[in-house]
Structure formats: structure tokens, C-alpha cells
Amino acid sequence: MNPITAGILGSVLLVFLLFLGMPIAFVMMFVGFLGISYLTSIHAALPVVAKTVYETASHYPYTIIPLFILMGGFASSAGITRELYETFDKWFRRMPGGLGIATIAACAFFAALSGSSVAASAAMGTIAIPEMRRFNYAPKFAVGVVAAGGTLSFLIPPSLGFVVYGMLTEQSIGKLLISGILPGILLSVAFIIIIVVQVKLNPQLAPATPGDISFKEKILAFSGIWETILVFFIVMGGIYLGFINPTEAGAIGATALFVIVLLKKRLTLKNLTVSLLEATRISVLVLFLVAGANVFSYFLALSTIPMAVSNWMAGLQVSRYLILSIIVLIYLFMGCFLDAISMMVLTMPVIFPVIKTLGFDPIWFGVICVIMMEAGLITPPVGLNIYTLAGVVKDIPMQTIFRGAIPFLIPMIMVVILITLFPQIALFLPGMMGR
């Protein structure tokens, strides 16, 4: 059996075990181990898993992951989510679908503090959905808005999506995070546009909210967002100007939010335990996935499949944008079944060499990838944000949440197309960075 055949058989076994429900990290380690044993020797393969796990778990840049998740946890404990929502409610109340717009804006600002989309959906779900239902918004519409808004945390830095992409492809995490800012703003605006369009087409979805807000109140409402803006500028500004590396930025952001929680006297043992346990669970999940991916990539590299695939792709006489479209479609499809991080971890060893061979910018592709992962969070039958929301609002069936979220795929695809046509949207800010 030549290496390529072994690689293909290994990949088939991987997919088979995946569908049997084996945890993805363990599948990749297991198949990687078998493959390495076959292509080299059992003695070479035995230490690989233990070595990789230790090296992944003690790699300094990865400390950023728990820190980014802690930022979101502390921001929730500080009650920042509610303050953001109340501010934007005052500002956007008069617009069509105003509470929906306020939700998207609050999600976008919360995303500027949090690396995990689940935290955003859960926090916003408990605040925004009761409010929208109180004003007779259609339940489908209300949950759809929150599900979509929650995904913004994946694109707007700090973002776990970029960190994982950077880890897998060895790109600068700082540049990736900065590259998410403009597309994140663009996507938030696109979400707001789709809300206005939906409400204009069907005013039943969101009846106008009664009550006028004076200009003075609107100005005073600013007090609800200054903390967010301050922390965001310290963290991202520090990275942008090259004063601090992303890991340090994560630590400073988490410390700053921790101080805010203390100042507001919101620190309880329960809050702290919840934030820390959440940070542990997600960090362990991500780092075991990455360790698994590293073992599996080692096997794939031995099998020479990534090289063969990129050579074959490069030899095809078709436009590279056709191949890109196919990759985006594959991600859209896979996102229906896999969670975002697993999807990236499973595909990157093969997809990334192809992207490089085709001459696309790796930072730019990171943005495209992260937007596609966001789409995966809300597509049926498996969508993490939808599951989270279904846990928060128990009286709305899952199908309704999926149906409410589907219209928001349109702005995501539009933004992917826009960024492909004008890569500067993603590359302008990182291009001007200090380092």
C-alpha cells in the first residue's frame, strides 16, 4: 500500500468513527496513531500522542484561549450585557425592528469583549428575548436575531476563531484579530439591514415600540458603553500599536474586566466558579482538538496527501475563485453537521496548503473561514448557538429558532462575497500594523 492509499484509508476511517460519535479529538489521535505506526514504525508512533499533548498544553501563545473566554465571563458577571442592551434600546427604539437592531448592536459590542459566541447568545438570550416578546415581536424573529447576533463574537476580536486558525496555520494571531475588526463592523451593519428589510416586508414581525426617549436620555445612556469601549481600545489598541502581544492583551483585558466586576461589587463565588469552569471546559476542548489535529496532520504529511491535493488543484485549468467558491460551499455544508472549531481543525491540514498554492492571502482567508464558521453556528441540524438558545428559552421549539436564524445567512454570504471582491476590507488594518 503506498502512502497516499494509506492516507485515504485513514481519512475514511476518521469519517466513519466521527459519525459513530467518538469525540473528535480522540478520533484524530487514534487514527493519527494508527497511520503513523503504519507509515513509520510502532516505536516512532507510540510517543507521538503524549509528546503532542504536552507540547500543545504548554505552548505559551495558547494561554490566550482561557484568557479570552474569561473576558467574556467577567463581562457577563459585571452586568455589561444588560447595560449595552439598555443603551442601544434607547438609541434605536424608533427604527423599524428597533429592539432587534439594539440586540445586534449590543451583541457586536459584547463581541468586542468576549471570545466565545456561546457566552454572547446565552447572555443576550436571557435579556433581549423577554424584552422583544414583551413588545409582541414574533418569537421566530426575536430568537433568530439573538442567534445571529451571538455569532459576531467569532469575528469581532477578541475571537477564538482567529486564535484557532492562527494556531493551525502558523499565522500571526495579532494580525488575524485586527483583520476581523472591519469585516465585523460590516457584518453587524449587514445584519441590521436584513432586520430592517424583514420588518419592512412584514411589519407583523416587529410592532413599533411605544414611548419616546429624550435627547438628554440618549446622551446619558452613553454611560452604559464606555467600559466596553475603553477595554476594547486598551486590548486591541495595544496589539495594533505593537505594545503588547495578543496573549498579554488577553491577560490585561481579563484583569481589567475583573477589576470592573470588583468595583461594581458583583463578584460572587458562584460567578467566579462559573466563569472559571467555562474557561476550563472550552480551553481543554480546543487544546485537545488542536493536539489531535497535530497528531493527525503528522500522519497526513507522511501520507503526502496535502501536497498531492494542492498540486492537483494548482494543475487544474480553472479560475482560483471557482475553487474558493467550492471550499466555501463545503464549509457551509460541513457547518450543518460539525461545530465550528472541529470543522476548522479537521479541514485545515488539507485546505490551507491549497489556499497557499492558489496564491490567496492567508490572513484574508482566515476572515473568510471565520465567517463560514459563524454560519455553521446557526445552520440546522447542528448549530451550537441554536442549542444554547433552546436551553435559555424553553418554550420556543428548536425548528422555530433555526427558521428565524436562516435569513441571517444572506448577509454572511454577502459579506464573504464583498471581502473577496475587496480584500482590503480585511487587509487594510493589519497592513498598517506596527509589526
Next chain:
Amino acid sequence: MKVKQWIQRINYYACVIGMIFLLPLMLLTTGDVLGRKFLSKTIPGTFELSEYILAVFILLGAAYTQQVKGHVGVDFLTFRLNPRLRIICQILTTLLSLFIIWILIWYGYLEGIRERTVSDMLRIPQYPFRLLVAIGGFLLWLELLIDLFNLIGKLRRKGIP
């Protein structure tokens, strides 16, 4: 059933010990940056301490993450199978997981006791942290073993269809 609860409690406390280190990690790095910017002094060994803390935190948290089913898998297909077949699939995948984690423990231990490296600044030996791969792996293995016994129990209760 007593043993099972004991293991789960130990795994929970192992995770708690690991996660508490996150606070010093956060403060240490912040202190290092503030010192560097304002006092032109750094905290020696921040980098290597961060690495060790991350290792403690991740390796001790691995078993608890399995306890709350945090290691994600794809279950939408097996959910459509009949319950008995589903349990059989789960038993098979749990056995394979037990196998690969066993190799992790075995070589984690061998690599750990052979390790002689110390860290650059503070000269902290690396082997205790390397050995955590075996310890954390073993806790994770026990957690998987509990899953296996639960599944076998379920299969028995379902009886022969």
C-alpha cells in the same frame, strides 16, 4: 456506585485546583506588562511560569471536561439509530478512546521520568509537569471507564429486544 462518585469528585477537584491558577496567570502577565511599561522592570520567568500554569490547567481539566461531555463528537447520526445499536456504537467508540488515552498515559509516564530539562530563568524542572500528562490522562481514562460501565449497564437494562 460509591467508587464512581468518588472518582467524579476527585476529577472535579482536580479541575478546580487547575482552574484557580488562571487568576495568577492573568495577574502575572498583567503585572509583567505594567512593570515593563511603567517601571522598566519585568517579572522574571513570566513566560515559563505561564507555560507551566497552562499545562497544569489543561491537563487537570481534561477529566472534568469529559465528565460534562465537553469533548465534542458528532451525534446526530447515532441518535437516529435504535437505542440498542446506539449504545453498542458508543461502547465501541469508548473502548477506542480508552485505548488511545492508555497510550497517552503510558508514554506520558515514560517521557516524564526521563525528562531532565529545567526552565531557562527560574531553573524549575520540567518533569513534574510532563508527568501531569500521565496523571491527567489517567483521570480522563477513569472518567471514560465510568462512561463504559454506564453504557454496559444501560445495555443490560434494555435486555434482549
